[in-house]
Amino acid sequence: xxxxxxxxxxxxxxxxxxxxxxxxxxxxxxxxxxxxxxxxxxxxxxxxxxxxxxxxxxxxxxxxxxxxxxxxxxxxxxxxxxxxxxxxxxxxxxxxxxxxxxxxxxxxxxxxxx
DNA sequence: CCATTGACTTAAG
DNA sequence: CCTTAAGCCAATG
Numbered sequence: 001x002x003x004x005x006x007x008x009x010x011x012x013x014x015x016x017x018x019x020x021x022x023x024x025x026x027x028x029x030x031x032x033x034x035x036x037x038x039x040x041x042x043x044x045x046x047x048x049x050x051x052x053x054x055x056x057x058x059x060x061x062x063x064x065x066x067x068x069x070x071x072x073x074x075x076x077x078x079x080x081x082x083x084x085x086x087x088x089x090x091x092x093x094x095x096x097x098x099x100x101x102x103x104x105x106x107x108x109x110x111x112x113x114x
Numbered sequence: 115c116c117a118t119t120g121a122c123t124t125a126a127g
Numbered sequence: 128c129c130t131t132a133a134g135c136c137a138a139t140g
Contacts, residue, residue, distance in 0.1 A: 041136055044123085047121080049121055
């Protein structure tokens, strides 16, 4: 039997997509959820991220809500770590919100299409 | 099994 | 701009 076939957990898919996010880019929970075929499970993506940051080296700071707002910053080691990491990659953050979010927005449905 | 919660999203006031 | 509320699905107690 194929393990890769059986291990298709929602979390695992989220981890994979999150790792594929290029530096200086960011995406939304909904976009990832939709790419995984669950546009209504945006919350599960956030849940996966929570598990991800303790399990693997997932750039969770590149995943924000639809407004580009750093809603998950409070779950990082420090409430400012997320902004620091984003700015370090060239992403400007103003008042917990990504500047020019649409410009740095990375949609897996488009980038990973095909 | 039922109740609560949450790193979401949209809508309404 | 801020707060509520409802819809959504999975994890947790």
